[in-house]
Amino acid sequence: MRTRLGVLAILAVGWLGFLLYAYPGYLSFDSIVQLREARSGVFTDWHPPAMAFLWRLVEHVIRGPFGMLTLQTTTFLVGGYLLLARYLKPLVAAIFAVVLFWLPPVSSTMAVIWKDSQMTGYLLLGLGLLLSERARTRYIGLALLLVATTMRHNGFTFTLPLIVILWRWPWQGAKRYAASLGLWLATTLVAFGINGALTEVKMHPWHGSIALHDIAGTLRYANANDDEIRADLVGVPMTATDHLYERLRATYVPAAGVFPLVAFIPQPIDDTQRAAVQAAWKRVVSAYPGSYLKHRYKVFKHVLGVTDPHGPIWVGTDTAGADLYEDRPSETQASMRDWMLQVVANSWSVRPFLYMIVIIALLYNVVKSRDRFLIALASSAIISEAVLFFVSPTPDFRYSLWLVPTAFILVITLFLTRARSLRKV
Amino acid sequence: MTRRGRVWGAIDRCVSDRVILLAGWLWFLVYAYPGYMSYDSSWQLSQARGIESINEWHPPVMAVMWRYLDDLVAGPILMLVLQSSLFLLGTFVVLRRAISPRKAAFLAALLLVVPQNIVVLSVIWKDSQMAGFLIAGIACLFSQRRGWRVTGYVLIFLATAVRYNAAAATFPILVFQFGYGGSLRWWKRVGLACLVWVAMFVASQRVNALFVQQHTYPWPTASAPVDIAGIIRYSPHLDNDQLLRDTPGVPWHKTDKIQIRVRTWYRPEQQFLNVTQEPGQIFDYISTDADRAGITAAWKKLVLAHPLAFLHHRWEVFIATLDCRSGGAGGVFSEFLNPIYEPHLSHKASHSRVQQLWIDAMHWFDDTPMFHVALYFILALALLGIGWRDRTSSVVLLSGLAHEAGLFLVAPAVDYRYSQWLIACTLLGGVLVIAQRLRMRGKRHGSRVE
Numbered sequence: 001m002r003t004r005l006g007v008l009a010i011l012a013v014g015w016l017g018f019l020l021y022a023y024p025g026y027l028s029f030d031s032i033v034q035l036r037e038a039r040s041g042v043f044t045d046w047h048p049p050a051m052a053f054l055w056r057l058v059e060h061v062i063r064g065p066f067g068m069l070t071l072q073t074t075t076f077l078v079g080g081y082l083l084l085a086r087y088l089k090p091l092v093a094a095i096f097a098v099v100l101f102w103l104p105p106v107s108s109t110m111a112v113i114w115k116d117s118q119m120t121g122y123l124l125l126g127l128g129l130l131l132s133e134r135a136r137t138r139y140i141g142l143a144l145l146l147v148a149t150t151m152r153h154n155g156f157t158f159t160l161p162l163i164v165i166l167w168r169w170p171w172q173g174a175k176r177y178a179a180s181l182g183l184w185l186a187t188t189l190v191a192f193g194i195n196g197a198l199t200e201v202k203m204h205p206w207h208g209s210i211a212l213h214d215i216a217g218t219l220r221y222a223n224a225n226d227d228e229i230r231a232d233l234v235g236v237p238m239t240a241t242d243h244l245y246e247r248l249r250a251t252y253v254p255a256a257g258v259f260p261l262v263a264f265i266p267q268p269i270d271d272t273q274r275a276a277v278q279a280a281w282k283r284v285v286s287a288y289p290g291s292y293l294k295h296r297y298k299v300f301k302h303v304l305g306v307t308d309p310h311g312p313i314w315v316g317t318d319t320a321g322a323d324l325y326e327d328r329p330s331e332t333q334a335s336m337r338d339w340m341l342q343v344v345a346n347s348w349s350v351r352p353f354l355y356m357i358v359i360i361a362l363l364y365n366v367v368k369s370r371d372r373f374l375i376a377l378a379s380s381a382i383i384s385e386a387v388l389f390f391v392s393p394t395p396d397f398r399y400s401l402w403l404v405p406t407a408f409i410l411v412i413t414l415f416l417t418r419a420r421s422l423r424k425v
Numbered sequence: 426m427t428r429r430g431r432v433w434g435a436i437d438r439c440v441s442d443r444v445i446l447l448a449g450w451l452w453f454l455v456y457a458y459p460g461y462m463s464y465d466s467s468w469q470l471s472q473a474r475g476i477e478s479i480n481e482w483h484p485p486v487m488a489v490m491w492r493y494l495d496d497l498v499a500g501p502i503l504m505l506v507l508q509s510s511l512f513l514l515g516t517f518v519v520l521r522r523a524i525s526p527r528k529a530a531f532l533a534a535l536l537l538v539v540p541q542n543i544v545v546l547s548v549i550w551k552d553s554q555m556a557g558f559l560i561a562g563i564a565c566l567f568s569q570r571r572g573w574r575v576t577g578y579v580l581i582f583l584a585t586a587v588r589y590n591a592a593a594a595t596f597p598i599l600v601f602q603f604g605y606g607g608s609l610r611w612w613k614r615v616g617l618a619c620l621v622w623v624a625m626f627v628a629s630q631r632v633n634a635l636f637v638q639q640h641t642y643p644w645p646t647a648s649a650p651v652d653i654a655g656i657i658r659y660s661p662h663l664d665n666d667q668l669l670r671d672t673p674g675v676p677w678h679k680t681d682k683i684q685i686r687v688r689t690w691y692r693p694e695q696q697f698l699n700v701t702q703e704p705g706q707i708f709d710y711i712s713t714d715a716d717r718a719g720i721t722a723a724w725k726k727l728v729l730a731h732p733l734a735f736l737h738h739r740w741e742v743f744i745a746t747l748d749c750r751s752g753g754a755g756g757v758f759s760e761f762l763n764p765i766y767e768p769h770l771s772h773k774a775s776h777s778r779v780q781q782l783w784i785d786a787m788h789w790f791d792d793t794p795m796f797h798v799a800l801y802f803i804l805a806l807a808l809l810g811i812g813w814r815d816r817t818s819s820v821v822l823l824s825g826l827a828h829e830a831g832l833f834l835v836a837p838a839v840d841y842r843y844s845q846w847l848i849a850c851t852l853l854g855g856v857l858v859i860a861q862r863l864r865m866r867g868k869r870h871g872s873r874v875e
Contacts, residue, residue, distance in 0.1 A: 023498050024459070061455055063777040328771035330499035 007094040011077055014098030018073060021336045022111030025065030028314045031113040032321035035065070046205050049198035050150035050191075051115050064325060068113045072121040075144075076110055077101050079124025080405060086131065086373065087413045100408045104344040108313045109398050115151045116398040122148035123158055124405060130166050131373060138168065142187070149191035153205075156188040157387040158402060161379035163187060165372050207274045208267035209258045209393045211281045216252040216261050217295025219245075222288035232284050235276025237266050254298035255310060257394030302395035303388050305351030310395035312350035313340050352400035355407040356385060362410045369417065374410060381406035442517075442530035449534020450513055456538065456783050457509070457547030459774055460501030461759055466549040467766035470501070476769050478639035485636035486586040486629070487551050500772055504549045511557030511580075512546055513537050516853060518564035522817050523860035532856055540790050541801075541852065544752040545845040547759075551587045552842040556849055558584035559594055563820060566602040577602075578621075586629035593831025594846055596622055597823035601816065645717040647697035648837045649724040650708050654700050655738025656727045657684050658691040671726055674719020676709040683707070693741035696838030743833040746844060747799040750792050754840045757787040798844040801851040802829060808851065812858035821857065825850025 027035065034047055038056040043049035058067035080100050085093035100106060110117045122144045129141030145162060149155035163184040169176045215236075219229055229244040240247055251264040258267070268274045285292045302310055315337040317327040329337060348354060359381050366374045381403050388399055462470065465483060472479045473491035494503035516536050520529035536542060546553045558580045565577030581598060585591045603618035653675075657663060663684045669677070677683060678701075690705030700707045711720055728735045752758075761774040776784065794800055805822050812818040825847040832843055 020497055023502070060778040061780075062458055063775050063780070066458070324773075326771045326773035328499050331496040333499065 003090050007081070007090050010091065010094035010098060011081060014094075014101055015073060015077055017098075018101060018107055018111075020330075020332055021107060021340075022069060022073070023066070023333070025069030026112040026315055027065055027317045027321050027325060028112055028114065029318045029320050030115075031065070032318050032324065034113075034115075035321065035324060042200050043198045044201040044203045045195065045199040046203040047115055048150055048153055048155075048195045049200075050147070050195050051118055053198050054118075054147075055113075065113045068118070069111070072113070072117045073101075073110055075121035075125040076106075076117075076405075079121065079126070079128040080409075082128025082131075083124065083373075083409055084412065087416055096412055100405055103349070103404065103408070104340065104347075105312070105349050105397065105404050106401070108315075108340050108344060108350075109401050112314045112398075114398055116401055119148045119151035119155055119158070120401050120405070122151065123162075123402065127162055127166075127373075127377070130162065142167070142183075146187050146191055149187060150194050154384070154387055154391055155191065156184075158380050158384045159187060160184055160383060161376045165376035165379070204268070204274055205393075207277050210391065211277050212261055212265050212267065213252075213258050213299075213393065214292065214295065215277070215281055215284050216248055216265065217254065217298070218284045218288050218292040220248050220252045221291035221294045222284075224288075232287070233265075233276075233280050235273065236280050237268060237273055239264055239266060254295065255302040255395050259394075296389055299392060299395065300389045303392045303399060304353035304356060304385075305395070305397065305400075306353050309345065309347075309350045310397060312397040313345040315340060350397050352385070352397065352403050355400070355403035356382075358407040359403065359410060362407075362414055365414050365418075366410065369414065371413075374413060377406050378410060440527070442526040445527065445530035445534055446513060446517060449530070449537055450509065452534070453509055453513075453537050453543065453546075454505075455777075455779055456543055457505055458502075458780070459761075460505035461548040462501055462762050462766075462772075463548060463550070463758055463760065464763040464765070465551075466501070467763040467770060469549075469551075470495070470770055470772075471766060474770070479636050480639045480641040481633060481637045482641045482643045483551055484587050484589060484629075484633050486583070486633055487554055489636050490554075490587075491549075501549045504554070505547070508549075508553045508557035509537065509546055511561040512542075512553075512849075515557070515560030515562070515564040519560065519567070519817060519821065519853065520856060520860075522567060523815075523857050523864070536849070536852055536856075539852065540752065540787055540795055541848045542845065544757050544787060544796075545842045548842075550842055552845055555584045555588040555591050555594075556846050558587065559591070559598070559824065559846065560849070560853075562595075563598055563602075563824070566598065567817065569606075578625075582625050582629060585625050586632055590828070590831050590835045592622070592626045592629075594824045594828035595625065597827050598820055599625075601820045601823070642711075642717055643837075645720045645724075646711045648835070649720045650697055650700050650711060651695060651837065652735065652738065653720070653724055653727055654687050654691050654695075654707050655693070655742070656731050656734045657687045659734035659737040659741075660684070660727075660731045671730070672719065672723035674715055675723045676711065676716045676719065678706045678709050693738070693745040694839040739833055742836055742839070745839045746829075746832050746836055747802055748797075749839055749841050749844065750794070750797045752787065752791050752796045752841055754838075754842075756791050757784065759784045759787075796841060798829075798841070798848065801844070801848045802826070805829075805847060805851040805854060808854050808858045812854070812861055815857060815861045818854045818857035818861065821850045822854040825854070 030047060034052045034055060037043050037047075037049070037052035038059055041056065043052050054071075055068055058071065061067060062070075077097055081094055081097035084096050084100075087093075088096060101110070110120070126141045126144030126148055129137050129144065132138050132141065142163070145159045149159050152158075164177060164180040167180045167183055169179050171179065215233070219232065222228075224232070224245060226242070226244045229248070230241075238244070247264045251261045253260055268277050301307060305312075316329070317325050344350060359378055363378060363382075366378045369375075384402055385400060392399060468477070469483055469488045470491060471477045472485075472488040473495050475492075479485045479488050490507075491504055494507070497503060513533055517529050517533035520532055523529075524532070537546065546556065562577045562580035562584060565573045565580060568574055568577070581595050585595055599618045599622045600615055603621055604614045607614070609617070653672075657668070665681065665683055668683055669680060679686065687707055690699075690707070692699070695705075699705055701710045708720075709716075711717055759776070762770060762772050790796065805826050809819065809822045809826070812822075828850075829844055829847040836843060
């Protein structure tokens with residue numbers, strides 16, 4: 001009883017301490033868009049509408065960002081604790097869960113109401129419950145993983161190893177994995193179904209973002225001449241008809257996504273233009289696969305933060321939401337924000353490739369440990385990050401947030417397992 | 426065990442007193458989040474942030490407390506957390522003296538969210554702060570541990586400091602609880618308690634005075650003019666010229682037919698703005714030292730010259746206070762910020778759907794007996810008569826009654842929140858008295874009733 005109270009106290013203090021920095025939750029431009037959708041009830045698919053729908057429900061009780069902040073952070077904290085408590089004593093696990101939560105790259109991201117933060121919270125708690133001995137709790141865990149999948153378009157890449165490796169069946173071997181794969185597929189389809197059913201206005205995010213960027217990047221590295229570009233981009237809207245390659249070079253920036261590019265190739269606005277963009281993408285990628293890979297590699301380097309950190313810290317409320325919420329930080333909060341922006345934002349702690357290196361470095365030990373949970377966790381992080389090679393629209397630290405708790409948990413658990421085995425010897 | 430039994434067993438294990446308290450508090454937050462702010466609250470936050478100088482219109486200790494909390498988390502939320510959690514935990518500990526922890530937790534949560542309490546505790550007012558400090562202070566003073574009792578005195582001191590008239594509420598608490606269970610004889614104990622009470626009151630005034638950066642003179646500006654109008658209203662015929670001669674320095678708005686004008690416009694539920702603004706303006710706004718000196722001298726002279734008229738006026742104000750039937754001065758209060766302060770305080774909030782539905786429901790109760798202060802005053806007296814042997818309920822009820830009685834002399838206006846402490850004490854005292862009666866009946870029947 002005392003231990004339980006101690007755990008609760010540590011987690012509560014950890015959460016309240018975090019609120020000093022994050023209360024009532026920060027809102028970037030994306031968050032504002034989703035909040036507006038939540039309030040209007042008209043959902044688009046630019047961001048997965050499940051999050052806006054959830055926000056709408058939460059706003060029935062608590063208006064503003066605080067309800068969502070509470071959801072994403074408490075699930076993260078409790079999930080982190082449950083996972084660490086598998087290897088550590090409860091009080092120690094609670095302390096480490098708070099340490100993980102307070103890590104600047106984690107706390108700075110979890111403070112913002114983003115689909116990434118929501119997904120990470122549900123993933124951690126879902127994973128913690130999925131490992132329970134009780135069947136009913138495992139089902140709740142699975143439901144949370146389903147919610148996590150609905151939060152991001154690429155959410156299913158995170159859950160693939162988690163469900164396939166960790167879901168318990170009465171069978172063993174190939175039958176078990178086949179059934180798990182079926183379960184993951186079902187979860188993914190349900191998640192897509194939910195988002196599809198909620199979508200009222202289709203925005204075609206792939207056509208308006210990744211496809212255009214890919215086309216421009218591929219043609220840029222293919223050194224295509226104007227005639228080739230003209231032939232490849234038949235039907236694609238363009239703001240100019242001459243000096244096409246030069247314009248491509250000027251507007252294509254691997255780290256900036258589609259934003260500067262739309263000055264030259266505007267986003268498609270009707271089905272005909274979208275069909276043209278889709279056809280152009282297929283043509284360009286199949287004609288210049290090497291250039292496509294080079295472009296994606298350039299983008300991915302920025303995603304991993306190899307050259308410099310990208311979009312690591314967001315604080316306050318975007319000016320687009322000035323009518324929804326007025327950002328007025330307390331003295332304490334203002335100084336914490338300054339520290340985050342001046343120190344953490346330029347530090348190595350917000351460069352995803354470092355966490356990736358840690359995870360890959362520990363991979364041998366993870367496999368050797370034959371611990372299903374650690375294997376699933378490491379696989380989830382590597383697969384989800386690797387998929388960003390193809391699907392990341394822009395580099396942003398939050399896309400890689402899952403690497404941080406994964407690396408932290410792997411380091412703690414493997415280090416302790418090693419220390420214990422050494423002690424036994 | 427049957428499946429149903431197992432389910433109930435699981436629920437029984439999960440729903441502990443702590444869980445009930447937490448759920449009750451979260452439910453309270455659904456109504457109150459992030460805390461409502463009236464003009465008074467907005468003004469105090471403005472002082473807390475240093476936008477305006479701290480003045481003594483409201484006790485500065487509250488603005489200073491708010492300053493530190495606002496430094497941690499900007500806005501009203503931490504003040505709301507402070508007042509509501511103190512009230513909830515204090516009520517729980519007091520109730521636990523009479524009933525089982527789980528029932529105490531349930532009733533404490535219920536007392537936090539009942540309309541009579543939540544309409545005040547959801548707003549950042551000195552009244553709500555005082556209620557939180559007082560009930561938590563009472564709970565601590567019942568403890569056997571010295572550390573908790575010291576905490577209790579600190580809380581009682583803070584309650585005294587956040588409201589000028591809180592001393593009326595703390596008097597019975599200190600007289601009953603100071604040195605209780607010790608070896609001192611009762612008269613020594615009561616004597617010492619009175620000394621502690623006086624010391625606390627004086628110290629709280631001094632501490633408040635320390636933080637004042639700009640004087641606003643609330644008594645000569647707000648209370649005294651209303652009293653003077655009241656005395657003139659209930660005095661026998663006053664010769665206008667004599668009245669003017671007796672009140673040199675008073676900034677009369679018009680100097681002819683003063684008593685006729687006062688008798689036309691005076692209402693006991695009025696506040697100072699009613700007598701310093703049209704249409705019923707009697708005085709010009711009290712703004713200079715000469716005005717204040719004139720008002721102070723006139724108050725003394727008129728009170729001494731017409732003591733019955735003064736008492737009659739105060740009695741009418743007190744009756745108007747008891748006759749209050751609305752959950753707030755202008756109905757149940759649910760504004761997040763006073764519009765005047767919107768440009769300065771950078772605080773924007775709006776009601777959630779559930780919150781709005783709840784507020785609408787509260788408006789439905791407005792002007793019903795639920796908020797009728799007189800009912801609680803009578804009920805508190807009756808409960809005191811029934812349960813006077815029980816120390817806990819007696820302390821609570823006497824504190825509420827004493828605070829209300831104190832309004833006879835000092836109420837500057839009529840507002841539900843001034844009487845909220847009486848109502849909170851009556852509801853809590855009612856639960857304690859019922860628990861006591863049930864216990865006694867159980868004993869008579871040879872069984873213990875929780």
